[in-house]
Amino acid sequence: MEGKGLIMKINKERLKTNIEDILKIKYGKTLKNAKNHEKFNALSKSIMLLITDNWKESLNTYSKGKQAYYLSAEFLMGRALGNNLINLGIYDEIKEVLNEMDINLNEIEEIEEDAGLGNGGLGRLAACFMESSATKNLPVTGYGIRYSYGLFKQKFKDGFQIEEVDNWLKYGDPWSIRREEESVIVNFKDGKVKAVPYDTPIIGYGTKNINRLRLYKAEALQELDLELFNEQEYEKAARNKNKAEDISKVLYPNDTKREGQLLRLKQQYFFVSAALQDMINKFKENHGSDFSKFKDYHAIQLNDTHPVVAIPELMRILIDEEGLDFEKAWDTVHNVFSYTNHTILREALEQWDVDLYKSILPRVYQIIKEINKKFIKELGSLGYGYERINSMKIIYKNRISMAWLAIYATHATNGVAKLHTDILKYQELKDWYEIYPERFLNKTNGITQRRWLKLCNKGLSNLITKLLGGDEWVTNLTMLKNLEKYKDDEIVLNKLLEIKHSNKERLAKYIEENEGIKINPNSIFDIQIKRLHEYKRQLLNAFHILDLYYRLKENPDMDIEKRTFIFGAKAAPGYFRAKGIIKFINEIAKLINNDKSINNKIKVVFVQNYRVSYGEKLFPAADISEQISTAGKEASGTGNMKFMLNGTPTIGTYDGANVEIVKEAGEENNFIFGAKVEEIEKIKDTYNPKKYYEKVPGLKKVVDTLINGTFDDGDTGMFEELYTSLLEGASWHRADNYFIFKDFDDYRKAQNKVDVEYKDRLSWAKKCLINIANAGKFSSDRTIMEYAKEIWSIDSRKIK
Numbered sequence: 001m002e003g004k005g006l007i008m009k010i011n012k013e014r015l016k017t018n019i020e021d022i023l024k025i026k027y028g029k030t031l032k033n034a035k036n037h038e039k040f041n042a043l044s045k046s047i048m049l050l051i052t053d054n055w056k057e058s059l060n061t062y063s064k065g066k067q068a069y070y071l072s073a074e075f076l077m078g079r080a081l082g083n084n085l086i087n088l089g090i091y092d093e094i095k096e097v098l099n100e101m102d103i104n105l106n107e108i109e110e111i112e113e114d115a116g117l118g119n120g121g122l123g124r125l126a127a128c129f130m131e132s133s134a135t136k137n138l139p140v141t142g143y144g145i146r147y148s149y150g151l152f153k154q155k156f157k158d159g160f161q162i163e164e165v166d167n168w169l170k171y172g173d174p175w176s177i178r179r180e181e182e183s184v185i186v187n188f189k190d191g192k193v194k195a196v197p198y199d200t201p202i203i204g205y206g207t208k209n210i211n212r213l214r215l216y217k218a219e220a221l222q223e224l225d226l227e228l229f230n231e232q233e234y235e236k237a238a239r240n241k242n243k244a245e246d247i248s249k250v251l252y253p254n255d256t257k258r259e260g261q262l263l264r265l266k267q268q269y270f271f272v273s274a275a276l277q278d279m280i281n282k283f284k285e286n287h288g289s290d291f292s293k294f295k296d297y298h299a300i301q302l303n304d305t306h307p308v309v310a311i312p313e314l315m316r317i318l319i320d321e322e323g324l325d326f327e328k329a330w331d332t333v334h335n336v337f338s339y340t341n342h343t344i345l346r347e348a349l350e351q352w353d354v355d356l357y358k359s360i361l362p363r364v365y366q367i368i369k370e371i372n373k374k375f376i377k378e379l380g381s382l383g384y385g386y387e388r389i390n391s392m393k394i395i396y397k398n399r400i401s402m403a404w405l406a407i408y409a410t411h412a413t414n415g416v417a418k419l420h421t422d423i424l425k426y427q428e429l430k431d432w433y434e435i436y437p438e439r440f441l442n443k444t445n446g447i448t449q450r451r452w453l454k455l456c457n458k459g460l461s462n463l464i465t466k467l468l469g470g471d472e473w474v475t476n477l478t479m480l481k482n483l484e485k486y487k488d489d490e491i492v493l494n495k496l497l498e499i500k501h502s503n504k505e506r507l508a509k510y511i512e513e514n515e516g517i518k519i520n521p522n523s524i525f526d527i528q529i530k531r532l533h534e535y536k537r538q539l540l541n542a543f544h545i546l547d548l549y550y551r552l553k554e555n556p557d558m559d560i561e562k563r564t565f566i567f568g569a570k571a572a573p574g575y576f577r578a579k580g581i582i583k584f585i586n587e588i589a590k591l592i593n594n595d596k597s598i599n600n601k602i603k604v605v606f607v608q609n610y611r612v613s614y615g616e617k618l619f620p621a622a623d624i625s626e627q628i629s630t631a632g633k634e635a636s637g638t639g640n641m642k643f644m645l646n647g648t649p650t651i652g653t654y655d656g657a658n659v660e661i662v663k664e665a666g667e668e669n670n671f672i673f674g675a676k677v678e679e680i681e682k683i684k685d686t687y688n689p690k691k692y693y694e695k696v697p698g699l700k701k702v703v704d705t706l707i708n709g710t711f712d713d714g715d716t717g718m719f720e721e722l723y724t725s726l727l728e729g730a731s732w733h734r735a736d737n738y739f740i741f742k743d744f745d746d747y748r749k750a751q752n753k754v755d756v757e758y759k760d761r762l763s764w765a766k767k768c769l770i771n772i773a774n775a776g777k778f779s780s781d782r783t784i785m786e787y788a789k790e791i792w793s794i795d796s797r798k799i800k
């Protein structure tokens with residue numbers, strides 16, 4: 001089944017020897033007594049050996065022309081081994097070699113820790129973009145931070161979320177190479193820090209090209225202050241080292257709330273400054289010191305506002321270190337940078353205290369002030385008045401608005417789905433759009449089909465390849481459209497159902513092993529997996545489950561399909577309400593799963609520690625995909641695309657990329673419900689949730705379980721706080737801020753429709769098939785080519 005992917009020839013005996021040699025050198029062990037993680041390391045290092053030459057060749061080829069650089073505080077890479085084997089086209093072969101050595105590849109894959117250096121969608125998008133760039137032979141480098149600890153590991157204790165450190169490096173990281181000699185120094189007002197790059201190869205599918213992800217680790221310039229140490233001042237001697245290393249120690253576990261921490265600002269400046277120094281050093285090496293040419297060789301994408309400090313930092317380098325004047329530097333910056341916006345939530349727009357900036361980055365702050373001055377002048381000359389200028393100023397009331405800085409300084413600002421971009425243009429950023437309409441672009445997100453289909457759903461991948469008579473879809477996802485001709489073919493539809501069933505069995509087994517809960521693969525697997533946030537409305541899902549349960553209790557003979565509701569989500573540790581929602585769902589699960597009287601008709605499972613590798617088991621096993629955010633709040637969503645590609649209809653609102661998914665696959669093959677953006681806009685100022693609470697049958701009963709003693713929140717006050725937020729609101733928001741009550745009844749109707757339509761197995765399978773057939777648009781290959789052509793102006797450069 002490999003075809004195009006096969007670009008690497010394996011010398012089996014040599015590979016075996018390599019693995020054994022590495023075990024010997026690194027661990028002093030033989031195959032017999034080596035642990036699985038040691039075998040994983042040895043195998044991974046052997047693969048690194050295979051690709052080294054092509055990697056060097058790729059970087060060399062790229063260095064001659066214009067390249068793009070993706071600056072991101074997060075890269076949510078997940079596991080590397082399986083993906084790399086797939087992309088090299090050697091998965092089956094390696095499996096065979098390992099078999100001969102009595103090693104089970106699957107077990108080795110499972111031992112790998114996820115590289116969880118991201119919170120959710122934004123970080124995973126960066127990872128998909130890296131993979132697609134390599135596959136498309138695009139000269140793209142990723143720059144970020146090599147956090148010692150990624151996003152926390154989540155456990156449940158008595159239904160409450162517990163966070164543990166994610167020590168993902170405990171067995172080492174065979175997929176990265178430390179490049180000591182390319183270290184640079186980053187200057188803060190309170191001291192210098194060394195930035196040491198670790199390079200990870202990004203292996204494209206069906207190509208020799210190999211791209212690079214360069215993540216920086218922070219270290220002290222001086223490992224140890226020997227003088228202090230000799231004076232037996234051990235703590236003091238270690239202090240400097242710790243202070244430096246703290247910068248890359250841990251990923252911030254927030255995915256929307258802005259976090260005004262000094263350390264967060266240091267993290268941002270740290271990797272951005274290192275990345276820019278790296279670019280400058282290489283530019284001088286390859287192209288000399290005529291900086292008017294810098295823009296001909298660089299396109300830098302800012303992944304949200306987190307790396308926006310790159311704008312004044314590049315100005316600083318060009319002016320202070322390379323001697324350009326302000327206007328020349330500005331012209332370079334404007335041409336080089338572009339910015340992606342990932343959020344509509346106002347409260348999430350990043351702002352920094354002027355004093356904080358001044359205290360650690362005084363020169364950078366001066367430059368921001370200069371930019372602000374220039375902007376005000378520009379607005380003035382365009383005839384804008386005092387109020388309008390105040391609302392757009394980059395520095396206002398002692399705060400720096402990173403989004404404003406980004407839009408003003410860059411040549412392109414993009415949203416991540418059509419609806420999202422429209423909301424930016426006509427609503428959230430309409431003042432900006434009016435002045436700079438040509439800067440606003442849409443780039444609908446995508447996902448890589450290598451990880452999110454070929455690797456994680458081998459059954460479906462093989463079927464697709466068979467039906468299409470080849471595997472061109474792996475690099476050209478629009479080929480899937482040709483599957484549509486099987487939409488009435490019973491043999492194909494049954495095969496599809498069979499594959500789904502076996503994926504559900506695999507998931508059930510995994511859940512039993514990991515969560516200790518038995519679930520029935522013959523029930524509908526109804527899955528909501530994403531970060532926990534009020535706007536994503538896990539609570540709406542929970543209320544519906546509870547309502548269904550009460551209806552079942554009242555009417556035990558109700559003819560419904562068996563259903564398993566599965567959740568996976570991490571809550572930011574400081575997000576009290578999100579944690580309350582997790583506890584609430586776990587309480588509901590306890591109640592329902594222990595109630596024998598409902599005959600296992602419904603079950604609820606909240607899986608622990610949802611992450612990329614768990615997703616790879618969940619997406620392929622889903623019957624229905626929950627995408628139920630309040631319309632206008634989800635910028636795009638990418639999980640929705642992963643479900644679709646794995647043949648799962650969506651129950652969802654008209655929000656983010658759902659709109660485009662339904663446009664591609666047809667409303668009749670999905671379950672759309674709820675208020676649309678325009679309706680929400682219209683009612684938002686007069687919305688009274690109590691009206692719904694009192695009138696919608698069943699709603700009050702489920703909402704009241706938050707306060708009537710049905711459930712126990714361990715005296716934390718969590719449930720009552722949730723109740724109040726829905727009925728009374730809080731100082732910072734209206735009651736039921738996300739319109740759960742408003743959409744409840746319509747959601748229930750859509751869920752009932754799912755129940756009815758699922759019963760006709762063939763017509764259900766047809767919906768699944770049509771969803772797959774129309775997923776072509778949502779490949780990150782398409783997205784990244786759009787960035788390359790329309791924002792970066794770079795071309796593919798395939799190595800020979």
Ligand code: 26Q
Nearest residue numbers: 121122252254255259342416634635636637638
């Ligand atoms: C900010 C300041 C301090 C600490 C953390 C943060 C922070 C970190 C991560 C703020 C936001 C994020 C992540 C946002 C995110 O994941 N957004 C999602 O991006 C996806 C890719 O474009 C979209 O599909 C989702 O709709 C969007 O929610």
